[in-house]
Each structure stands twice: as C-alpha cells, then as structure tokens.
Amino acid sequence: MYAISGVTGQVGGATIAALLQQGHKVRAVMRDAARAQALEAQGAEIAVADLADAQSLTRAFEGVEGAYVMIPPDFAPAEGYPLARKVAGALTAALTAARVPKVVALSSVGAQRDSGLGLITQVHLLEQALAALPATTASAMLRPAWFMENSAWDIAPARDNGEMPAFLAPLDRPYPMVATADIGAVAARTLAQHWSGRRVIEIEGPRRYSQNDIAVLLGKALGREVRAKAVPREQWQALFQSQGTAWPAPRMEMLDGFNSGWIDFEPGKHEHVTGTTPYETVLAQLARR
16 A cells, blocks of 8 residues: 555656556545545545644555655745745654655755755755654655646747747757656656665656757647747746746746756766656647646
C-alpha cells in the first residue's frame, strides 16, 4: 500500500494513476473527501487529511509501505513562505510518527541552492525538513525540470493574437523541460523500488526546448502562426501584480535564476532520468481544454 498526496494535482494525479495501472494498492491522501469518488471507483483507498496537520497525516500514513509527498503549489506565497514551512514540518513529523519505510518527495531542479530560488524555495524547505527523517527511512527527492504544462498560461494569448509571452531568455536558448506524466511515472516507479539512504533523481524530457521552439509547436497545436515575444524584465512586477500576485518577488527571482543558469541540474552528481513525452503531446492536450 502506498500513500499518495496531491492526487487532485498534476504530478500526484499522474503518480496514483500509474500505480493503479500497475496493480498496486494505493491510499489517496485528500483534504476533501467529496472529490474521492473517481479514485474510489478505480480501487483507491481514501484518507482525509490536511497537509498542514501532522495528526491527520500520521493516520493517513500508518501501515503504508511508502509515501509520495509534496508541498501544495503556491504561486503567490506569503512573505517568508509560512505555509510551506508548516506543511514541510507536518509531513516530516507524520512520516516519522507513522514509521513510513520510504518516501518520495516532489522537489525541483535547483533545490540544492540555499538562496536565489524564488518560488522553488518552497521545495528547498521540504528537502531540508525531510533531512530530519530517521536513518531507517529511505528517501528520494525528485528534481524535475520546468513543467511543460506551464504552457497553459500561453494558450489564450497565442490563440487570440499569435504571440506567446516569454519570460525565459534568450528566446533561442534550449531549456530542460518535462511533462508531469513523466514525473508521475518516475515517482510511481521509485516507490516500488527498494533502497536505503537518500537519493536525488533529476528528471527532464526527451529533448530541450527554446521559447522559439515552443512557439512553433504551439502554433501547430492551435492551427495558426505563433511567435515568442520576450516580456521585458522591467515590466514583470507590474504584470504579475495585475494578475493578482501581491508579492511578485519570488516569481521574478525564480525566473532570474533560470535565465542566469543559477537554477540548473548538477551534472554527474545524481541520478538523471529522461522522460518520453514530447512537448507536442502536452500542447495538444492543453489546446483541447
């Protein structure tokens, strides 16, 4: 039995789907039991728990062979990342109390850095917290590249005016990117493995893509010409604030980290997995929504 958190999200959903398809017993850790019907129909056990509450999480993790854990995505965190700190602490306490033998955690490329991460700071805090797990608990930190599904933000402007606002620069630089389905597949495969100690697993897609590459592929998915248009750095703050982000600094710092190369993999230091899902597949799915 494996406990999976974040099952209503992209990576957690892909992880539990892969495990169910492989015939494993799974326990979906959910805050809202009203959303459990589809998973129950597929054979999943349901545990209602709040990721910030160690007591309910401990009950959810009891008796499992392994657990997949994550920090809920927050693109507009409060200053100091209080929610991420609370969730990281609750998860660590619950995994320890429930004596979970192995843990797979969703982190990010660049999470080894102590500063200059912006939004990625949230998973850096999770990695730090999980370092306090007992030595008997095997752990694996998944550090995927930029999510291909982030292109969901680009569908509307590309469809409406043929432009894809680009924040990664320069436009012709290829960046590692990965589909959430591939991350979920790695998470499921890792949970079923046996190991000791701490692992770090970097994940990227079958090839690297520039913003210009993505614009061309997006145009094919939408059936019209699309070009990438760099958003000037001096316009970021006002733009993000207009989109409802009261504290845009973390998002800006993260983008700066990617563009400067500060946020990147550590070549030759960790396990490195290449997924199989091409960007075309993800864009086609996004375009149909």
